[in-house]
Amino acid sequence: MSNIEKENPSQNDPFYYNEQRGIIRGSEFPFLNDNHPSTMYNNQPKLMQTLQRSGPSYMSFTECLSMDYNTLSTAFDMPCSSSEVISSPIQHCSGAPSGKSSAPTNNENPSTPDSSISSSSNDTATQQGSAKTKEKQQQQHHHHHHHQKESQDGKQKSNNKVSKTKKKEKREREPRFSFLTKSEIDHLEDGYRWRKYGQKAVKNSPYPRSYYRCTSQKCTVKKRVERSFEDPSIVITTYEGKHNHQCPATLRANTAAGILSPNSLLPSTSSMMAHRPTFPQDIFARLLPPYNNHHQGDPTAMFYPHLYAPQQQLPDYGLLQDLVPSSFLPKQHP
């Protein structure tokens, strides 16, 4: 039994509760086409249709967009105890200094309301031992760099952090934001540049979790990417923090197109999105289908149209109006 199913305000609502759709904390991203489990590349129109719905007791996509970041963070980071939401696999009670939430951030099946989930079927057996060895495979990992360990002599790794006299303040965790994407690609292109800084085996899952940091200087945004083992076609991406800079891809595109001048009266939707805090608006922007046909087979173009179409073809605002608050849209002159 899933909460989602139970509390679902409208079962027959196509937006709500459908397997293989993305879910944001109980709200769903209908950008995934349920009919094509193996591919996501040909469902543009459906996106627009399903996006339009909105409802009272959960966050619709539109509402999502209309909120500013903080509001949204608050909404999404409400304590997991809140009844209605949160049977989704994205359950980090962020803000909590200890990133440890009682519920696993993964591996709960978002879609199957059955009992088969056993939310946290506690391991015991599948301890890291097996998982660890499984994760590494036939790389030429036979470089024992034991010298490294010797040099640091046990636990002292670097002199930098030896100074323990300093009282360590728990660094606050930034709000997190997760979403599910059906994709064969693990690390989805999102216009920003990331450097991978870690990879860990995920408990009870054959798929590892990767940790990325934004490469832009001073930008503290992080990102985790892992694949759902319940449905390996689904990628769980979790962002943490806000970019303190513009999306490089958009910047590049817009600069090249010369539309970034401060006086620009008609910014493209994409650049408009890009100027807002990183996400979820950005994410939303990237979910919009492309408006040109040049890259139709290209998944990148499919999800990140602004990378390809920085300006010229303004989107069909008739459709977009249903998604984006009018304040976001350029003024239409008669």
Add this chain to the structure above:
DNA sequence: CGAGTTTGACCGGCGC
């Protein structure tokens, strides 16, 4: 050579 990845070690919180 610089930027990005890989990967084992380390860290700190938490439960027992």
Add this chain to the structure above:
DNA sequence: GCGCCGGTCAAACTCG
């Protein structure tokens, strides 16, 4: 205190 666990560090490595 010990071990688990999620997250991070950083040396070694790879790639363009």
